[in-house]
Amino acid sequence: MVQDTRQLNREAVLTALFAARPASRKVIAERSGISPATVTRAVEQLLAEGVVEETSEIISESRGRRAVELDIVADRRLAMGVDFGATNTRILVVDLLGRPIARRSVPTPAHEDGQLLAEWLADEARATAGDVWKRIAFVCLGMPGAVGRQRTVSNAPNLPQVESPGFLDAVEEAFGRPMGFDNDANYALLGELHYGAATDSPNAAMLTIGYGLGAGLAIDGHILQGERGLIGEFGQLPIGPLGARLEHMVTGSGIMRRAAEAGVALSEPAALFAPDAPPALLGLRAQFDQALTIVLAAVTVASDPQTIVLGGGIATSLTPALDRYRIALEQSLRVSPAIVTARLGSYSGAVGAAVAALHQVYAALGVHPDVIVRLPGGDAIAEDLPV
Structure with a gap:
């Protein structure tokens, strides 16, 4: 029970910080509704895990005392979004705040069979990530077809080989990372919801x-x-x-x-x-x-x-x-x-896939689902994308 309470407090503090970062311990206590002492204990746990860091000092409201702001360690874990199209495949790596680390667009070898396509995707993903590949915690792949919950793909006439049973499992095995899959239009919409026209x-x-x-x-x-x-x-x-x-x-x-x-x-x-x-x-x-x-x-x-x-x-x-x-x-x-x-042009799908991957990372960290759906935001991803 003690461990459960500590975990709940940790999640509450992390959720409050993601919702309004950077923030002092006092602000986190106000937003999370838990006591300052409990916030301090949870923050110490997050500091020890390397998920949170102390940044600049700020002047508090009372008597000019100084308070230390806290923020997310953005490069602690990374996420990758892949928009796998019949003509081109676009790959985007982002940090925990949604800031681009690497991106790449390559022609898709649409003539290859399913197994070779799976291996090609993984090779291109590793080449794009380079030295940060080991820090990528989750990958989401947008598909040119309908993706079922049982990892089935249908209605992909421009890449029919991806409809083969076991294709998505072969992709995940080739990547060696936990992965999510969805229709490319769904991911494109997610990108536009967070950073684009919606x-x-x-x-x-x-x-x-x-x-x-x-x-x-x-x-x-x-x-x-x-x-x-x-x-x-x-x-x-x-x-x-x-x-x-x-x-x-x-x-x-x-x-x-x-x-x-x-x-x-x-x-x-x-x-x-x-x-x-x-x-x-x-x-x-x-x-x-x-x-x-x-x-x-x-x-x-x-x-x-x-x-x-x-x-x-x-x-x-x-x-x-x-x-x-x-x-x-x-x-x-x-x-x-x-x-x-x-607004995101040809990168809508890759951005949305990266957002979906970040959502999985946030959930694993313990951020509350009600906050996750609004994260990430701002202009970080969209600032330097080609259209």
Whole structure:
């Protein structure tokens, strides 16, 4: 019982410090609701563990006495986020305060089989981390498909080998670190919630539109996840001619396929959205706009988000049309969330995966779940990221 009480006090002090760092013992006592003497004992334990350190002295409110501020030892443990895409893989290492330690973007060898891909991911992760690899406590990997709770992957047409049974276990074995896995759109949304375009919208959604279509939904800052990872898989809805899936109507690969079927010359998907696009493309653009409006409506009625963030290669071409999509939603639903493009650009998924990994590290340290969901924050990750 004594040990349990000490542990609870330690967790309360650590939670208070993460919520308002740096802070004096007095401030921690006020925020945690435990006595100053108990705070001091818990702080001594955290100092001995190397989780907390004493920093600068501050003038206290009473009679000019000095108090020592405490802060988290940011590099005590590190976290890694990996956004594993069919074209590129982005890797980000952060400290406990969410500050970048290392980042890297490398082309994905999508032709390799599952085992070689697992080993390649681990090799690239170690190369990115370099000398700090031994301090990485948790890794989260974003996947281009639906990830179930039983470590199954489905709906990954651009990297079908990852759907092989045991692929995620092979990845974790190759990394030699505890790992978490989720759909890349879920992690992209988590990144935008903490550092990007949805920081003021705890109820938010993310659509990633590139050569595939992904979606993530969040309520009160929590990403919605189902048993089989199918929440947000709106691309599977059969809304096109002869039951064509929605994904084939709005993605880059779908745009190119429909252009070829219509006999329309199209050099790349982005050409469909050019201001001076030829009349021959107007019909294809109208089909795209209708399909995207359906996706936006489905997202809105599914989770009633305050903000929908658009990411991925196609999204960058849609900025001039955002108001038009919002008006279309208002006409059909009478309400519309804000529709914005991702602030973190191509690193949304890696940032979100790093945040998810940090959440696991925080939980292991003993930070309370109610505080974890709001951590980390600020501008640390986003300051120097390429878009």
